[in-house]
Amino acid sequence: MKKDTKTELIRTLEQELGYKRFIHTMYVAGTASSLAMCYGADLEKAETAGLLHDCAKCLDLHRMQRLCEKAGLTLSPFEKESGALLHSKAGSVLAKEKYGITDPDLLNAIRYHTTGRPGMSLLEKIIFVADYIEPGRFTASNLSQIRKMAFEDIDEALLKILYDTLVYLHTTGNPVDPMTQKTYEYYKQLFEENAIYD
DSSP states (O other), X not given: OOHHHHHHHHHHHHHXXXXXXXXXXXXXXXXXXXXXXXXXXXXXXXXXXXXXXXXXXXXXXXXXXXXXXXXTOXXXXXXXXXXXXXXXXXXXXXXXXXXXOOOHHHHHHHHTTTTOOTTOOHHHHHHHHHHXXXXXXXXXXXXXXXXXXXXXXXXXXXXXXXXXXXXXXXXXXXXXXXXXXXXXXXXXXXXXXXXXXX
C-alpha cells in the first residue's frame, strides 16, 4: 500500500471509529509491525491488517449480520448475537468491499483475530497476539508475561492468550465460541507434541 493510500486509510478510520477504538487500532498496527519485524513477516501486511482488524467494530449488529450474509459467510449462533465476535467476520468483508483488500492472508488475519483458528498463518498469529498485548491494554491477567513471551515465542504466547481467554469466559459465565475452544485444543496438542520431541 502506497504511503498516500495508507494516510487516507488512517484518516478514514479516524472518522469512522470512535476515539478509543481508533487509538486501539493504531496501537495494534504498531504492535503488529513490531512483531512482524521480530519474526520476519511482511511488515506492510502486518500494519495494514492491524489498521483494519476492527474496521467493522462500530457497526450495529444488524449491519454486521447483513454484510456477512451477503458475502455468504456462515455464522454460528454465538456470532449472530454478539458484535464482539461478529465484527471480525464483518471486518473481513468490509476490508475487501470498502478498502479493496484482496490478499487472502490479510483478510483471514482480520477474520480470525478474535477467536483464532487451527492452522493460523504467521500474519494471523501476529494480529491475534497484537490485539491482546497492545500498549493500551491493562486489564488482562499475565499481560507483562505475555508481552515478553510474544517476542520470544509467538506460538507459546498464542496458547497462553487462548488459555487465559477461556478461563476468563468460564469464570465470568460468558458463552465460549466453539472456534476459540477448538483453536486452543489444536495449539495445546501441537505444543505438547513439540515438547515431546525437543
